[in-house]
Amino acid sequence: MSNKRDYYEVLGVAKNATADDIKKAYRKLAKESHPDLHPNDKSAEARFKEINEANEVLSDPQKRAAYDQFGMDGPPNMGGFSGFGGFEGGFGGFDTIFDQLFGGAGARTQRRNAPMRGRDIQLNLRISFEEAAFGASKSVEFQRAELCDTCKGTGGKDGAEPVTCATCQGTGQVRAGGGFMVTVRTCTACGGTGQTVKDPCTTCHGSGRVRRKRTANFTIPPGADDGQVFVMSGQGEPGQNRGPNGDLLIVLSVMPHKLFRREGTTLYLEMPISITQAALGATLEVPTLQSKVNHKIPEGTQDGALFRIRGEGIQQLHGSGRGDLVVRVKVEIPKKLSEKQKQLLREFEQESTGKEYEGRKSFLDKVKERFQV
Ligand SMILES: [Zn+2]
Ligand SMILES: [Zn+2]
Secondary structure, three states, rough: OOOOHHHHHHHHHOOOOHHHHHHHHHHHHHHEEEEHHOOOOHHHHHHHHHHHHHHHHHHOOHHHHHHHOOOOOOOOOOOOOOOOOOOOOOHHHHHHHHHHHHHHHHHHHHHOOOOOOOEEEEEEEOHHHHHHOOOOEEEEEEEEEOOOOOOOOOHHHHOOOOOEOOOOOOEEEEEEEEOOOOEEOOOOOOOOOEEEEOOOOOOOOOOOHHHHHEEEEEEEEEOOOOOOOEEEOOOOOOOEOOOOOOEEEEEEEEOOOOOOEEEOOOOEEEEEEEEHHHHHHHHEEEEOOOOOOEEEOOOOOOOEEEEEEEEOOOEOOOOOEOEEEEEEEEEEOOOOOOOHHHHHHHHHHOOOOOOOOOOHHHHHHHHHHHHOO
């Protein structure tokens, strides 16, 4: 279990805060506790990290959704939310944030070599209604860029480190012209990175990366729902300049069921019954996700009546309880009756006094009142 503070609490915002609220709160707090304003203050530094970690999760809709669903420990088997910080680059990371906060446009060009977090990879996974309800073990194949083994990601032959670009002397920019007309453009020799590879690695042709097929194995917990995002921390693409890896995000898409509909932990079922079952009462054999249960309906059950069968719904995600199955009966009027059936119904109608039909009686009473006025 994590002993971290709740991210909403860290930023001092409500659970239903808008993206804008979160951004505002983050900016204010990050400015107040920025390490530059509190030199040698370890607690300010820790607080700054905490604020940034909270922001990184809450400002990303998918991570926020995962956090709301699973809490601080993250989705099961995913290693939790630790590692989201992106501070592996030490104070380089802080400077990048400082640039974002205060719009340090000038500083940015000098930060080309700063560690950058790798890209996230998003996979969409279709699963059956039952897999979402009861959980399942899954494996998904995906492609991702990885650091080249031959050169260890440097892009140079035999792992040679890149050298400072001779064209721009490592600044990533080239100045041209003179006097009043100095133009600055991105160095084409190094693509603005400030570094070049002298003798490229033959495996990756100097990029330092190769594409690989990988398999992610994970467990869908019982009670998982459509749109749910699993975050596999650090399983995305590698970062730039030794920056941390991105994450692998798996988005669930749950296929509809032929009989059941689901809202959270509640299952809904529409069940047709006959007019005699409705009038006389009956014991219905109600299908459930796993098997079936018997349920008694009383005499005079009306069309659209709802019955709740406790504990036959969906298991609560990470909880022990189960939701209910709500059955809505649909009284079906029979068609294609035999002559005998029709005769029996005519006899039934002759026996009727009118009191059998509450709704119709009250309707007829109202009609009568109206014409007496
Ligand atoms: Zn290589
Ligand atoms: Zn250059």
